[in-house]
Amino acid sequence: MTPEQVYVALAPRVVGYLRVRGVPDPEDLAGEVFLQVARDLPRFRAADDELAVRRWVFTIARNRAIDAARRARRRPRSSDVEVPDRPAPPAAEPFDPALVSALGELTDDQREVVALRFVADLPLEVVARMTRRSVGATKALQHRALENLRRSVSTEPPAAL
Numbered sequence: 001m002t003p004e005q006v007y008v009a010l011a012p013r014v015v016g017y018l019r020v021r022g023v024p025d026p027e028d029l030a031g032e033v034f035l036q037v038a039r040d041l042p043r044f045r046a047a048d049d050e051l052a053v054r055r056w057v058f059t060i061a062r063n064r065a066i067d068a069a070r071r072a073r074r075r076p077r078s079s080d081v082e083v084p085d086r087p088a089p090p091a092a093e094p095f096d097p098a099l100v101s102a103l104g105e106l107t108d109d110q111r112e113v114v115a116l117r118f119v120a121d122l123p124l125e126v127v128a129r130m131t132r133r134s135v136g137a138t139k140a141l142q143h144r145a146l147e148n149l150r151r152s153v154s155t156e157p158p159a160a161l
Contacts, residue, residue, distance in 0.1 A: 001047050003038035010054060013120055014061050020103055020115040021065045029068055033061045051126070058120045059130055062112075102152035110145035117142055 001009075014033055018026035037057055046052035103111055109131075116127040128138040 001041070001050075001053055003034070003041050006037055006041065006053060006057065007034050010057050014057065016119045017058065017061055017115045018065055020111060020119055022104075022111075023065050023068055024072070029064050030061070033057065033064055036060055051123075054120065055122060055126050055130070058116060058122060061120075062116075062130060098153050099149075102149050105152055106145050106148055110141050110148070113138055113141045114145045114149070 011030060011034065014030045015026050018029050023029050037060065041047060044053070044056060046056075103114070106114065112131060113127055116122050116130060117124065122130070124138055124142070125135055128135045131138065133141070
């Protein structure tokens with residue numbers, strides 16, 4: 001695969017993954033991901049294996065998201081920074097607001113597993129390896145996350161006990 005083919009195939013999923021992870025500027029970070037992909041793809045041995053490329057790209061995206069979260073924790077708190085006179089325009093959110101809210105209620109680990117499984121479309125075994133968990137633990141996290149999401153976005157009243 002060429003860097004262009006990888007970008008066309010995976011850019012929307014990478015941006016979606018970063019958005020679900022709560023990265024402040026997912027498009028910007030996705031650009032960094034694909035710069036690294038373009039730079040390193042010629043040395044990537046499994047460039048013809050679609051799943052291997054996807055796993056590799058999302059490993060890069062995951063590492064960049066972790067680095068961005070670490071950088072954000074090291075920055076001064078917003079109360080220590082002078083606020084400009086005019087507010088920033090609201091960011092356009094392409095996801096359903098109820099889903100965004102429900103994703104926000106998940107733990108970081110649950111949100112990561114859901115994003116890797118369903119946004120990145122990676123197999124359970126790959127997600128387990130990427131997150132350094134057993135397949136069973138990953139499956140349990142996924143199950144709890146999906147159950148929490150179902151409850152959060154369900155329009156039906158809870159069943160009586």
